[in-house]
Amino acid sequence: MSGVNLNNVYVGDNGRIQFSGLSSNIDFVDVVDQMMKARRIPADNLQKRIDSNDEKLTSLRELQDLVKDLQSSISNLYGAASFDKSKNTFASKQVFTSSADGNAANLMSVSANNNAATGSYKFEISQIASKHKIGAETVNVNPDDDLSTATNGSGTAIGTGTFTVGTAKGSIQIEVTGTDSLKDIRDKINSTTSTSGVQASVVKVADGQSTIILTSTEEGSTNRISLSDDTGNVLQNLGILVDDGAGGTQLNAAQEIDPGNDAQFTMDGVSITRSSNDIDDLVDGLSISLYDAEPGMKINVEVEQDLSAAKNAIIGFVDAYNAVKSYINEKTYVDPQTNEAAEGSVLLGNSAVKSIETSLQQIVGSTPFRSTSQSSDLSVLAQIGISLTSATPAGGSDDTRYSAGTLEIDETKLNDMLINNADEVAELFNFNAVSDNPSFNMTGFTGNTGAGSYQFSVTKDASGTITSATYTLNGETKDATISGNSISTADGLRLFYSGADGATETATINTSVGLGARLQFAMQDMLNSENGSLPQEIDAVETQNTSYQEKIDRIDARIASEREVSLNKFINLEKALAQIKTVQNSLDELMAAGKSDN
Incomplete structure (x- = not known):
């Protein structure tokens, strides 16, 4: 008994079992499958595009995360406005306490927020609160x-x-x-x-x-x-x-x-009493905790700018920038020897990625925006020890292959500039607004706020309501928008006005836009969920994949229908051949019977 080739068994949509080629000796299931495979080539090509797009999507999302990290690294390096200066790392303070016996830390502790002024104080604690x-x-x-x-x-x-x-x-x-x-x-x-x-x-x-x-x-x-x-x-x-x-x-x-005593101490010779040992209303920005009393023991408190915080923030920015730049280099790498794209260069030629790369490079290699009345000894990152690396030689190692255009830090030079020119280093990064009238304080700005010299004139009536606020910029005078005691310009500069009631005051405010501020707003534009270049590119690729998949689904549905039709035709052919063979067998039997009768 001959075996049955199960590969030729076909089960139709109706559940009936059919042996492929039982009458014709043609494996019609395989024939039909090969026909459908040829017809599915367009769908296969679309699937390859989806797979390629999936690689792009993975890389674009990873790049988006790296750009977010870069934006986060610059969040305290661009001069964001706040009354307590908490968003400005260059305003960070550090406190040192000392005493003749070396036990100052056992008597008191002092911390300072960014709003604290630098300076020194002498304390003597005669009694702590209980x-x-x-x-x-x-x-x-x-x-x-x-x-x-x-x-x-x-x-x-x-x-x-x-x-x-x-x-x-x-x-x-x-x-x-x-x-x-x-x-x-x-x-x-x-x-x-x-x-x-x-x-x-x-x-x-x-x-x-x-x-x-x-x-x-x-x-x-x-x-x-x-x-x-x-x-x-x-x-x-x-x-x-x-x-x-x-x-x-x-x-x-x-x-x-x-008995429940009050704290009694002196600061710079002034006698002070407080009901608590935790004191935050003595000097703006200082939080003081008293631990023990030692009459006669002087405690020296020094409040200084925390240059290490500024340095760490700058190093963090450089590391985050290099992560973005080296990733773009990797995903767009072309071998300089063969002039061929590397296997992983899935973002090569992507216009959105190229735009991001160009924008970031232009900003880090440029100078801050300043008005013509402003000047500074620092204008580029190289002056504080941060320089761009040159192109990597052909055949570089894995560590250097993607380093072209990244930033390098000369820490010795950076330390020196922070120690001797901290304010100018801050100006190199920050958005700055300098007012000649203390009644005008900046509370905010936008990416549209530029460098310039604003001349303001503000009037309050006797009840304290601002009735008029105008400003002149580049020779053009405009009305400022008034909201309570806040005023804002058309380009987004926001001020808090605390001038006297029933009077008109004027102020000149000079603004400059540092590299950190320019980077911050450039990345906001890149990451904007509605029209940012990265989210839009990701959405475009996802939309393309959706369209491709819909086409594949339609092709597969059509092929499934055609396959069933083709199989049914072959089945009908098999039936016809089987009937012919039955008739032939009957004729053969009749002819054989006739011969035997003769």
């Missing part, structure tokens, strides 16, 4: 025992009743019942601490002896605890209150553990 604390006398009871029948040292029962406890924050009334223990009183006080500003703790002095301690949650004399017995004499019997000799009660000084 929390008011008072304890009961030791009573003859365990922490969990009923307090009402317990006795104090004089043998007096504590009893029951109500008392009020509080601070300047607020007060609450506590009820002591016959079954309450010291722990119960503690828990009642602590459950309302947010209202009263008082915390309680219970101490077991010995077996059968305990006490309760009350502590204010905040420091200083203004936060001292106030107490009174309302009904009964629970606090008096606990020894927390005593008779004041005038028919009332007062705190028992003998039981006062800490």
